[in-house]
Amino acid sequence: MKTLAELQAIRDKMRQQIDLRDASDDRIRVVVGMATCGIAAGARPVLNALLEEVNKRDLKNVTVSQTGCIGVCRLEPIVEVYVPGQEKVTYVKMTPEKVASIVSEHLVNGRVVEEYTIGAAE
Amino acid sequence: MSFIRSHILVCTGTGCSSSNSEQIIAEFEKQLVAQGMDKEARVVRTGCFGLCALGPIVTVYPEGACYTHVTVDDVEEIVSEHIVKGRIVKRLLNRNVAEEGAVTSLTETQFYKHQQRIALRNCGVINPENIDEYIGVDGYAALGKILTEQIPPQKVIDVVKASGLRGRGGAGFPTGLKWQFTHDAVSSDGIKYVCCNADEGDPGAFMDRSVLEGDPHTIIEAMTIAGYAVGAHQGYIYVRAEYPIAVKRLETAIGQAKEYGLLGKNIFESGFDFDLELRLGAGAFVCGEETALMRSIEGYRGEPKTRPPFPAVKGLFDRPTLLNNVETYANITWIFNHGPEAFAAIGTEKSKGTKVFALGGKITNTGLVEVPMGTTLRTVVEDIGGGVPGGKQFKAAQTGGPSGGCIPASLIDTPIDYESLASIGSMMGSGGLIVMDEDNCMVDIAKFYLEFIVDESCGKCAPCRIGTKRLLGLLTKITEGNGEPEDLDTIEELCNHIKQSALCGLGQTAPNPVLSTLKHFRSEYEAHIYEKRCPAGVCKALIQYVVDPAKCKGCTRCAQGCPTGAISGAVRAPHIINQSKCIKCGACMEHCRFGAISKQ
Numbered sequence: 001m002k003t004l005a006e007l008q009a010i011r012d013k014m015r016q017q018i019d020l021r022d023a024s025d026d027r028i029r030v031v032v033g034m035a036t037c038g039i040a041a042g043a044r045p046v047l048n049a050l051l052e053e054v055n056k057r058d059l060k061n062v063t064v065s066q067t068g069c070i071g072v073c074r075l076e077p078i079v080e081v082y083v084p085g086q087e088k089v090t091y092v093k094m095t096p097e098k099v100a101s102i103v104s105e106h107l108v109n110g111r112v113v114e115e116y117t118i119g120a121a122e
Numbered sequence: 123m124s125f126i127r128s129h130i131l132v133c134t135g136t137g138c139s140s141s142n143s144e145q146i147i148a149e150f151e152k153q154l155v156a157q158g159m160d161k162e163a164r165v166v167r168t169g170c171f172g173l174c175a176l177g178p179i180v181t182v183y184p185e186g187a188c189y190t191h192v193t194v195d196d197v198e199e200i201v202s203e204h205i206v207k208g209r210i211v212k213r214l215l216n217r218n219v220a221e222e223g224a225v226t227s228l229t230e231t232q233f234y235k236h237q238q239r240i241a242l243r244n245c246g247v248i249n250p251e252n253i254d255e256y257i258g259v260d261g262y263a264a265l266g267k268i269l270t271e272q273i274p275p276q277k278v279i280d281v282v283k284a285s286g287l288r289g290r291g292g293a294g295f296p297t298g299l300k301w302q303f304t305h306d307a308v309s310s311d312g313i314k315y316v317c318c319n320a321d322e323g324d325p326g327a328f329m330d331r332s333v334l335e336g337d338p339h340t341i342i343e344a345m346t347i348a349g350y351a352v353g354a355h356q357g358y359i360y361v362r363a364e365y366p367i368a369v370k371r372l373e374t375a376i377g378q379a380k381e382y383g384l385l386g387k388n389i390f391e392s393g394f395d396f397d398l399e400l401r402l403g404a405g406a407f408v409c410g411e412e413t414a415l416m417r418s419i420e421g422y423r424g425e426p427k428t429r430p431p432f433p434a435v436k437g438l439f440d441r442p443t444l445l446n447n448v449e450t451y452a453n454i455t456w457i458f459n460h461g462p463e464a465f466a467a468i469g470t471e472k473s474k475g476t477k478v479f480a481l482g483g484k485i486t487n488t489g490l491v492e493v494p495m496g497t498t499l500r501t502v503v504e505d506i507g508g509g510v511p512g513g514k515q516f517k518a519a520q521t522g523g524p525s526g527g528c529i530p531a532s533l534i535d536t537p538i539d540y541e542s543l544a545s546i547g548s549m550m551g552s553g554g555l556i557v558m559d560e561d562n563c564m565v566d567i568a569k570f571y572l573e574f575i576v577d578e579s580c581g582k583c584a585p586c587r588i589g590t591k592r593l594l595g596l597l598t599k600i601t602e603g604n605g606e607p608e609d610l611d612t613i614e615e616l617c618n619h620i621k622q623s624a625l626c627g628l629g630q631t632a633p634n635p636v637l638s639t640l641k642h643f644r645s646e647y648e649a650h651i652y653e654k655r656c657p658a659g660v661c662k663a664l665i666q667y668v669v670d671p672a673k674c675k676g677c678t679r680c681a682q683g684c685p686t687g688a689i690s691g692a693v694r695a696p697h698i699i700n701q702s703k704c705i706k707c708g709a710c711m712e713h714c715r716f717g718a719i720s721k722q
Contacts (some may be wrong), residue, residue: 031645
């Protein structure tokens with residue numbers, strides 16, 4: 001290593017990984033329902049698509065996590081978005097295709113994608 | 123394409139390693155593969171989280187769930203429930219340190235809430251065996267900035283001075299001043315040295331070990347900065363051989379730093395060369411004393427020398443030498459990354475920053491804690507430490523190891539900083555903090571520390587070699603019930619002589635445990651001498667185990683449990699303890715179900 005730029009390159013690469021270990025409250029949490037019902041309905045491809053999209057866009061303040069059954073199994077796969085200080089938003093019947101618009105609209109621009117929410121489905 | 127979405131952090135510090143954390147890691151790796159999760163979750167070895175009493179500790183991110191007392195058998199469940207299904211395994215969460223219910227995240231516990239981590243900032247967060255992870259948390263950024271911008275050494279020293287950092291090894295000498303003295307000293311051939319004192323020998327202190335095990339690169343970076351500031355090109359880390367994990371991780375870290383060109387010739391193309399070597403101590407307590415440590419590095423028997431000349435003028439191989447303790451170095455890069463003002467804003471007027479304490483003894487949360495200077499002893503013991511277990515009364519806290527003293531319960535609201543501790547007859551020391559309850563005899567405690575000193579005295583000067591031995595003799599006489607009234611005066615006189623005439627810091631402070639207990643717990647000494655009684659029921663010569671005939675049911679359990687056959691009596695009739703055969707082990711008291719046996 002000869003320059004600061006080389007050090008910076010390693011730091012940026014690692015920073016992304018280590019940010020995962022930041023459990024502080026000011027981060028946006030995206031939680032995927034991954035109980036049997038969720039997995040059966042296709043939650044895993046949704047989770048993978050979310051992770052891919054978040055990493056691609058390098059969203060440092062977003063944590064993708066998973067949870068058990070939320071209770072409305074018929075609407076799985078379910079993804080919930082917790083933005084600090086706001087009411088959580090529940091997206092239902094998720095597919096990998098819907099993920100991109102939720103990431104770009106909701107996580108990046110802060111606009112809830114109404115048509116995919118539980119309110120629209122009910 | 124797949125992404126690692128979960129990190130499983132397993133503590134591999136000495137505490138958790140001794141309770142099988144290596145096997146837990148192996149099982150995690152096996153289970154992740156078996157359950158098809160090895161592409162989504164990764165196992166990371168880390169240093170100490172600080173909650174050693176609850177080990178082995180496993181933390182799973184991004185949820186930050188902290189699992190305690192994890193066994194190899196729990197691993198399958200953590201993987202299948204938490205990693206696969208995202209359900210936190212509640213039964214393994216850390217209930218002990220939470221006030222109510224199960225707190226998932228370690229940072230939300232009472233244990234962590236009052237803490238502020240600077241020296242321990244990376245312990246339990248990064249993998250100490252991976253230099254990239256250290257770089258990922260701004261590692262080597264301070265060194266890179268200083269060297270590439272060619273910041274003048276005097277400016278570097280000014281930053282350390284402005285931070286107000288004082289030596290964390292015990293005496294609390296201002297670190298910036300020490301750097302200045304070494305910088306200003308003239309070496310006949312231009313050679314100077316930088317040393318790190320990692321010979322942590324105080325009974326009960328293990329913060330330096332945790333830093334070396336959890337974040338070795340921070341020491342390497344800080345020593346390199348120090349070398350640049352004082353004009354040294356060679357550094358030595360003097361670490362005790364009793365810390366094998368720390369030694370191994372330091373060796374790994376030094377190897378990685380050399381490979382990256384962060385140690386060696388022409389670092390960051392700045393023309394600055396710096397190299398580091400390890401020296402292993404052979405277990406002598408006195409080698410933690412600075413002049414003895416340097417003699418030992420030179421290859422001689424570790425014995426202190428008179429000062430002055432101070433090491434900054436004439437130290438290792440008779441060249442100007444900078445010697446700082448591990449915890450002191452652990453603060454350096456933080457100061458450069460966050461600015462000296464940020465550091466100086468923490469703590470009290472004369473004691474800046476934070477201090478790490480190794481909590482031990484009669485305390486619920488045994489472990490490592492880091493608090494801002496000026497935090498009261500009460501906060502550390504009651505809020506962070508969780509108080510004395512078993513509903514017992516807090517009696518005293520011992521700080522500073524064999525050089526320190528006991529702080530009685532009446533002074534529990536004393537703020538912890540260098541001056542306050544010194545004013546009540548104790549000292550900061552390296553940071554061991556041993557809590558004692560009503561079952562501890564203060565004369566016995568003083569005797570314990572003195573036994574340690576007598577064992578570890580290097581023997582070079584008479585006050586320490588002979589004086590502490592005589593002092594121990596007097597204390598032993600008192601604990602055996604042969605104490606005479608004039609003994610207390612003799613003890614005090616002898617203590618003062620040793621303080622004034624011993625050669626090195628260890629000898630001069632050796633009487634502190636005796637003097638401070640005598641000052642705060644004189645009545646206990648007097649009870650031993652005048653009433654031939656040990657109030658805490660510890661000194662064997664002064665206690666008797668007796669059976670209360672009214673409560674004894676004659677069940678014979680005590681007689682069966684007695685290792686010396688000292689108890690006799692017929693079935694269903696009150697038993698009797700033969701005092702001449704009794705060795706006062708207390709086994710009978712533990713065996714009795716009716717509370718019929720008591721200590722008198």
